Amino acid sequence: MKIATFILAASALVAGHLSAGEIAPKDVRYDDYGAVETPLTSKAGDSANGAIVMKSKSIGNCIACHALADLNDAPFHGEIGPALDGVGDRWNEAEIRGIVSNAKMTFEGSMMPAYYKVDGFIRPGRGFTGKAADGPLTPLLTAQQIEDVVAFLLTQRE
Amino acid sequence: MKSMKTAAIAVLVFSAGMASAGPDNDVLVINGELTMTTRAAVPEHMADTPLDELLSGWHYRTDETQSLQADDFDNPGMVFVDVAADAWNTVEGTEGKACATCHQDPSTMKGVRAVYPKWNDATEEVRTLAMQINSCRVENMGADPYKYTGGKMANMEALISLQSRGMPVNVAIDGPAQSDWEWGRELYYTRTGQLELSCANCHEDNNGNMIRADHLSQGHINGFPVYRLKNTKLNTVHARFKGCVRDTRAETYKPGSPEFVALELYVASRGNGLSVEGPSVRN
Numbered sequence: 001m002k003i004a005t006f007i008l009a010a011s012a013l014v015a016g017h018l019s020a021g022e023i024a025p026k027d028v029r030y031d032d033y034g035a036v037e038t039p040l041t042s043k044a045g046d047s048a049n050g051a052i053v054m055k056s057k058s059i060g061n062c063i064a065c066h067a068l069a070d071l072n073d074a075p076f077h078g079e080i081g082p083a084l085d086g087v088g089d090r091w092n093e094a095e096i097r098g099i100v101s102n103a104k105m106t107f108e109g110s111m112m113p114a115y116y117k118v119d120g121f122i123r124p125g126r127g128f129t130g131k132a133a134d135g136p137l138t139p140l141l142t143a144q145q146i147e148d149v150v151a152f153l154l155t156q157r158e
Numbered sequence: 159m160k161s162m163k164t165a166a167i168a169v170l171v172f173s174a175g176m177a178s179a180g181p182d183n184d185v186l187v188i189n190g191e192l193t194m195t196t197r198a199a200v201p202e203h204m205a206d207t208p209l210d211e212l213l214s215g216w217h218y219r220t221d222e223t224q225s226l227q228a229d230d231f232d233n234p235g236m237v238f239v240d241v242a243a244d245a246w247n248t249v250e251g252t253e254g255k256a257c258a259t260c261h262q263d264p265s266t267m268k269g270v271r272a273v274y275p276k277w278n279d280a281t282e283e284v285r286t287l288a289m290q291i292n293s294c295r296v297e298n299m300g301a302d303p304y305k306y307t308g309g310k311m312a313n314m315e316a317l318i319s320l321q322s323r324g325m326p327v328n329v330a331i332d333g334p335a336q337s338d339w340e341w342g343r344e345l346y347y348t349r350t351g352q353l354e355l356s357c358a359n360c361h362e363d364n365n366g367n368m369i370r371a372d373h374l375s376q377g378h379i380n381g382f383p384v385y386r387l388k389n390t391k392l393n394t395v396h397a398r399f400k401g402c403v404r405d406t407r408a409e410t411y412k413p414g415s416p417e418f419v420a421l422e423l424y425v426a427s428r429g430n431g432l433s434v435e436g437p438s439v440r441n
Binding site: 057061063064065075076077078079080111113114121122123124125126127128129130131132133137140 | 348349350351352353354355359363364367368369370371400403404405406407408409410
């Protein structure tokens with residue numbers, strides 16, 4: 001396995017344009033604690049797809065850093081962030097949406113990448129090529145993928 | 159061997175469950191006679207880091223990978239040392255010289271690897287070992303420079319590193335090198351790319367933790383050049399830096415660039431006290 005793949009290789013799949021009813025990355029409103037009240041899309045999140053986003057190396061690859069028993073069918077869970085079992089008991093929907101969109105608004109200085117952010121980076125590259133980005137960046141996950149992940153994490157209760 | 163390696167990794171992860179696997183407590187003795195310093199006290203200039211002990215990357219590898227480095231007959235990096243020993247004696251370039259013309263035997267290189275990168279008074283710059291090798295080739299031999307991260311360079315670095323094997327890394331960070339060292343430190347803590355990750359995020363704050371299937375070490379370079387089972391060749395320091403920066407979804411610096419030279423000086427100094435291990439074996 002190439003280490004290039006260990007976090008994620010998402011944005012190639014992300015469409016450049018927003019679908020109707022989507023909130024653009026720069027328009028997301030975070031409250032003082034980093035929560036995002038308004039869903040990023042008008043379509044309800046699909047929890048089954050959220051699980052796929054989280055465990056796929058080529059999409060969210062959240063398990064690079066987090067363990068989660070419900071995703072144990074995918075091998076190798078990381079130890080960088082907390083285990084996400086029971087996360088739906090600890091955080092509400094708006095809080096989880098905020099963490100997945102830009103965790104740094106909830107946890108200052110967090111190592112967790114911001115999945116719905118397109119600017120403010122130092123030396124942004126074109127995916128994992130090591131070359132400079134050659135145009136505006138797309139977020140690591142689409143609005144719908146974020147909503148799917150939120151829906152899935154809300155099912156995680158102990 | 160590939161499949162054995164995969165099996166060993168799987169065992170490591172599953173037997174450790176979700177608890178941190180952490181570095182191990184094994185001792186590296188090479189050829190049954192040379193005991194290596196793979197754990198060392200934190201140098202004074204790193205007192206403000208969270209590290210309480212320096213650990214060679216060797217401690218983070220599986221027993222199987224570790225054992226390959228303990229015997230020169232098993233170490234797949236050693237064949238490249240032999241290739242470089244031939245190059246050492248081969249006349250190249252317009253001046254009719256080989257390395258051996260000026261330096262006699264490779265054993266005259268004892269101690270060199272341990273103190274590089276090093277300030278060069280004549281050119282008023284910090285020089286990596288690769289820069290010094292190419293300076294000799296171009297200026298003294300009239301030969302073409304080696305590609306900075308190429309195989310011939312890695313091989314020659316392995317031959318030269320081997321002469322210092324077991325000696326403590328002892329890179330100078332003061333005097334004229336200080337400003338480069340400070341620049342390197344700044345680069346080490348800069349969070350680059352769309353993933354906004356710095357060297358420190360992975361190697362200072364999370365060494366010992368798994369990131370997906372990879373066991374994060376402290377990211378030292380005392381073992382370079384490194385033979386990697388993954389790509390079955392010797393790998394140079396700047397190629398490794400490039401790979402790690404690329405993985406933050408950043409535009410990387412170029413091998414041999416002033417940025418990577420400064421970063422190499424800084425990262426080398428973080429390993430001051432650990433044994434020179436090159437050519438080491440990693441996965």
